[in-house]
Structure formats: C-alpha cells, structure tokens
Amino acid sequence: MEHLLGSADTPVRIAVVGAGPAAFYAIEALLKSPGLHASIDVFNRLPTPFGLVRDGVAPDHQSIKAVTRIYERLAEHPQVRYFGNVTIGRDVQLAELQRCYDQIVLAVGAPGDRQMEIPGEALRGSAPATAFVGWYNGHPDYRDLAVDLTHERVVVVGNGNVAMDVARILVRDVAELAQTDIADHALAALRTSRVREVVVLGRRGPAQAAFTNAEIREFGELHGVDIIVDPADLVLDPLSAAMLDGNRVAAANVRTLHALAERGATGQPRRIVMRFLTSPTEVLGDGGQVCGVRVERNALVPNAAGELTLVGTGAYDTIAAGMVLRSIGYRGVPLPDVPFDARRAVIPNVDGRVTAGVGGAPIAGLYVVGWAKRGPSGVIGTNKPDAIATVASMVADLPQLSCRAAGDRAPAAIEQLLEWRQVTPFSWDDWRKLDAHERERGADVGRPRIKVTRVAEMLDLVGKAHVT
Numbered sequence: 078m079e080h081l082l083g084s085a086d087t088p089v090r091i092a093v094v095g096a097g098p099a100a101f102y103a104i105e106a107l108l109k110s111p112g113l114h115a116s117i118d119v120f121n122r123l124p125t126p127f128g129l130v131r132d133g134v135a136p137d138h139q140s141i142k143a144v145t146r147i148y149e150r151l152a153e154h155p156q157v158r159y160f161g162n163v164t165i166g167r168d169v170q171l172a173e174l175q176r177c178y179d180q181i182v183l184a185v186g187a188p189g190d191r192q193m194e195i196p197g198e199a200l201r202g203s204a205p206a207t208a209f210v211g212w213y214n215g216h217p218d219y220r221d222l223a224v225d226l227t228h229e230r231v232v233v234v235g236n237g238n239v240a241m242d243v244a245r246i247l248v249r250d251v252a253e254l255a256q257t258d259i260a261d262h263a264l265a266a267l268r269t270s271r272v273r274e275v276v277v278l279g280r281r282g283p284a285q286a287a288f289t290n291a292e293i294r295e296f297g298e299l300h301g302v303d304i305i306v307d308p309a310d311l312v313l314d315p316l317s318a319a320m321l322d323g324n325r326v327a328a329a330n331v332r333t334l335h336a337l338a339e340r341g342a343t344g345q346p347r348r349i350v351m352r353f354l355t356s357p358t359e360v361l362g363d364g365g366q367v368c369g370v371r372v373e374r375n376a377l378v379p380n381a382a383g384e385l386t387l388v389g390t391g392a393y394d395t396i397a398a399g400m401v402l403r404s405i406g407y408r409g410v411p412l413p414d415v416p417f418d419a420r421r422a423v424i425p426n427v428d429g430r431v432t433a434g435v436g437g438a439p440i441a442g443l444y445v446v447g448w449a450k451r452g453p454s455g456v457i458g459t460n461k462p463d464a465i466a467t468v469a470s471m472v473a474d475l476p477q478l479s480c481r482a483a484g485d486r487a488p489a490a491i492e493q494l495l496e497w498r499q500v501t502p503f504s505w506d507d508w509r510k511l512d513a514h515e516r517e518r519g520a521d522v523g524r525p526r527i528k529v530t531r532v533a534e535m536l537d538l539v540g541k542a543h544v545t
Contacts, residue, residue: 082179083475088114088156090486091471092174094165094412095184096121097128098457099447101148102464103182108154110472117157118178118491120169123217124161124503124535125511126152128186130457132216135242136257137249139525144457152505158488160495161503162532166413168500169491176485177494179478180442180471183415183424183431187448189408193234197360198403202367206233206243206404213246213267215260215528224263226270228399232370234357235404236279237287241296243402244275248347250300258515258525275349276396278370280356281387282377283310283334284317290329296349297337303348306338310353314377316385356389360401369397407453416440424449429467430474442478444471507539514538 083089091107093100096119107115125131127145134141152159163169174181190205192198202225211219231247233240246254251268259267279286286293296304311334313321321328334351342348354375361369374392377385409422418425418435425432429450430439446464448454480486495502515526529535536542 081476082478082480083113083115083472085114087480088116089180089475090178090481090488091115091117091180091182092178093117093119093182093184094174095119095128095186095447095449096126096159096161097184097186097447098130098144098148099186099449099460099464100128100182100184101151102461103184103446103468104151104154104157105147105461106465106468107471108151108156110468113472115156116488118488119152119157119159120163120165120174121159121161122164124507124532126159126161126508132214133210133239134214135210135246136214136259137245137254138242139257141457159503159505159508160491161508162536163495163500163502168498169494171412171414173494175442176481177490178442179481179486180444180474182467182471183412183443183445183449184447185409185412185449187407187409187422187453189410189422190403191406191408193357193360193403193405195357195359197362197367200360200362200367201365202228202399203360203401203403206235206239206402207407209243209402210239213259213263215263215530217530217532220260220262220530224266225400226266226272229271230274230276230396230398231272231400231402232276232278232357232396232398233402233404234278234370235287235406236277236351236353237404237406238289238292240277240402240404241288241292243404244277244349245295245299247272247275248299248302248349253300256524258519258528260528260530262530273347276398277349277351278355278357278372279351279353280375282313282317282353283331284313284320284324284327285377285385286327286330286353288330290326290333293330293333293337297333297340299349301345301347303342303345304337304340305342305348305350306334307352308335308338310351311335311338314385316379316383317377357401358393361395367399367401369395370401371395407448409449409452415443421452423452426450429470441474501536501541503535503539503541507541510539511535 190207212222355372357370358373359371374390380386411417416434424445425435426445429444431443446467447460519526
C-alpha cells in the first residue's frame with residue numbers, strides 16, 4: 078500500500094540549505110503545517126548558525142540578536158537535525174541531496190556585494206562594506222581582512238542601514254564597543270584607530286535615503302561624535318517634498334536630519350558627515366593605495382512620466398580619504414548546479430518553486446526562500462511571510478512528488494555519505510558547546526560573548542579534527 082508523502086507513515090524528508098533567518102522561518106512554517114509530518118536536516122557552510130544575525134547585525138545592536146532564541150527552539154525540535162561545516166557543491170552535491178531528500182529548500186542568502194563600477198575601485202583600501210562588517214563581527218571568511226585604520230577620513234558609499242552601521246562602528250566610543258560581542262581583533266584595531274571623520278555619500282536626496290529612522294536617530298546619540306548635515310542638502314525639490322506626505326519613514330528621516338543640521342558642529346573629537354545628491358565617479362590612488370574619491374553633484378529632475386530621475390550636474394569635487402567602503406547592496410551568487418538569474422542575482426522561481434531558468438518550468442522538489450528568492454530587501458522579519466509562502470507551495474506539491482527509495486531517504490544515508498567524504502559536520506550539540514564557551518569567556522569580562530573566529534578552533538573546541 079502506498080502512503081501519502083508527508084503522512085505519519087511516510088514523513089517527508091526535507092533538506093534546508095543555509096541556517097539564517099529565512100531558513101529558520103521556513104523550518105517554523107513546516108513544523109506548524111497542520112497534519113504535516115516532516116524530518117528536516119539543516120546544512121550550513123559555517124559551523125555556526127544564524128547567518129547575518131550572528132555575522133551581519135552590528136555588535137552594538139544586541140537586542141536584535143535576541144531573535145536567535147526562537148531559532149534555537151526550532152533547531153532543538155526532535156524532527157530537526159543540524160549539519161554545520163558542510164558546503165553544498167563541495168562536500169555534498171545537489172544531485173546527492175536530491176537523491177536523499179524529497180524536498181530541498183535553498184536559504185543561501187545573498188553573500189556577494191554590488192560594485193560601483195568606477196575607476197580605482199580595486200585599489201588597496203577600497204573594499205565592500207560587507208567584508209568590513211564580516212571583519213568586525215568575526216566571520217571566519219573575513220577574520221584576516223587587511224583593515225587599515227591609520228587614516229583620518231573614511232568614505233562610505235551608500236546610505237542604507239549597513240552603511241549607517243559601518244559609519245557608526247568606525248567612530249563609536251571604543252569603551253562602549255568593548256561591552257558588545259564585537260570580534261576581539263576588530264576591537265584591538267579600533268582601539269588604535271586614527272579615523273576621526275566618516276563621510277557618508279548618498280546619491281539621492283534625504284527623502285529617498287534607505288536608512289531607517291532608528292538608525293539616523295542613533296547617530297545623534299553617539300558619544301563624542303558630531304553629525305554634520307549641510308542644510309542646503311535638506312532643501313527638497315517639489316516632488317520629493319510631496320512624497321513625504323505618504324511616507325512616514327521618509328518624513329521622520331527628514332525631520333531628524335533637520336534637527337541634526339540645526340545642532341551642527343559642537344567640537345566633538347570625531348564626526349560623521351552626511352552628504353546627499355553625491356555620487357563617486359572615481360576612487361583616487363597614490364602608489365596603489367586609496368587617497369581620495371572624486372564625486373559629482375547630482376540633481377533629481379522629473380521625467381516625462383512625472384517621476385524623479387537622477388542626473389549628474391557636472392559639478393565635481395574631491396574628498397581626501399584613506400579608505401573607501403562601498404555599501405550599495407548585497408548580491409546573490411550562483412550555487413553549483415542551481416539555476417541563477419544573473420540579471421536579478423536571484424534563484425529563478427515561481428512562488429518559491431525553483432525554475433529551470435528564468436521563465437522555465439519548476440524543478441520538482443526544489444524551493445527557495447529569503448534573499449536568494451526575492452533579492453536583498455527588507456529586515457529580518459520580512460523573511461517570515463516569504464518563508465510561509467514557499468512552504469505553502471511545498472505542501473501543495475506533496476501529492477505530486479514521487480517518494481525516494483527507502484535506502485536513499487533513510488536518515489543515516491546522508492551521515493554515511495559525509496563520513497565517506499571525510500567531512501566533519503558540526504552538530505547542534507557542538508554549537509551549544511561553542512556557544513557556552515563564547516558566553517563564558519564574555520561573562521568573565523562583562524561582555525555578551527567573545528567569539529571564536531576560526532573554523533579550526535571551533536572544531537578543536539568540540540574535539541573534532543579540522544580537514545582542509
């Protein structure tokens with residue numbers, strides 16, 4: 078007798094690739110699906126879970142990281158197993174997952190970054206903000222990033238929340254950062270930093286700024302930091318002024334910027350300069366090292382449809398700086414053997430069902446959630462309804478899916494494959510040991526945790542060999 082996939086007799090076997098917010102919201106939606114019986118295995122490239130909550134959220138925003146308590150409860154559910162330190166496409170191939178699981182959910186995020194595509198971008202001292210964020214958060218990939226803080230001025234290109242985080246960390250009182258979970262190597266570097274000014278460039282006006290009001294308000298609360306806003310930048314064109322009526326966030330941002338402009342310079346030792354309607358046109362160098370940025374003044378003008386378009390005015394000037402951090406957006410990257418929409422930098426899909434290319438037919442049993450599905454947009458909570466929508470597609474597809482062979486879909490099959498490949502998976506129990514270790518180290522000096530930032534050390538701490 079054939080049993081329905083997802084029933085008590087034949088639980089659906091599901092692999093989730095990734096362990097960030099989108100992955101955990103998908104797991105939550107699956108576990109809450111009425112009548113669905115599922116066995117869920119989570120695969121993550123790093124030993125540590127939680128994705129950008131651990132490696133992207135600024136260390137001085139500890140309250141945001143409290144969401145991991147929800148994720149921990151999900152990971153400890155008896156129907157969920159965690160396989161950290163496993164890279165899909167290297168340790169396990171997609172085809173092998175497809176043989177072992179009925180459904181696969183790709184929650185791989187958008188780990189790349191957009192480029193400015195201007196001359197000088199590759200100079201020493203020019204880097205993506207994503208790498209700098211990974212560096213100060215202790216992401217193993219960026220642990221050894223060469224960060225030179227011997228210059229007095231840094232230019233940050235972009236004015237979204239990541240740009241605001243980067244600017245804030247560069248000038249924040251180090252004594253305050255020493256109470257967070259910022260990586261030790263970053264804290265040591267910031268203690269001797271000579272950076273006194275951060276210039277934040279936004280190519281559009283203050284009404285179009287991408288940061289949230291909480292972020293810009295926080296600027297005004299920084300100890301020992303002046304926030305400089307040119308009042309002329311806050312004079313809005315008629316269309317920008319009109320858009321404030323229907324956009325509470327933009328209206329609040331503009332009000333906050335006016336308050337900061339009125340406060341002006343007060344003689345603090347460090348400062349953040351907010352510049353709007355300014356685009357970088359070239360990163361300038363001296364001996365291969367960044368020495369400045371050439372910028373052009375922009376204007377917002379209405380097009381034939383009455384919409385605002387950005388145009389350069391031909392007015393240029395130069396900002397001397399020793400480092401340039403571009404913060405103009407995360408970008409998805411291709412996953413081995415998975416279709417990829419290069420134009421949008423996402424995995425092509427319809428309602429979360431991965432398709433065989435843009436406009437192609439859905440690939441049975443393959444799904445996507447989060448930034449890999451829709452692009453890098455929204456906040457952590459945005460991933461929840463997104464994941465729920467994909468899970469609805471997964472549940473709807475169950476009657477049409479053919480069940481894998483019993484031997485292939487046995488829970489032990491993937492463990493045997495990893496053992497044969499000499500891959501050292503990091504279990505949830507391993508993570509709990511590492512988590513306790515980091516917290517204990519932090520408690521000794523009044524910090525939330527002191528992060529372990531090298532994979533080999535993580536494995537050593539739980540008694541596992543590191544295979545390169």
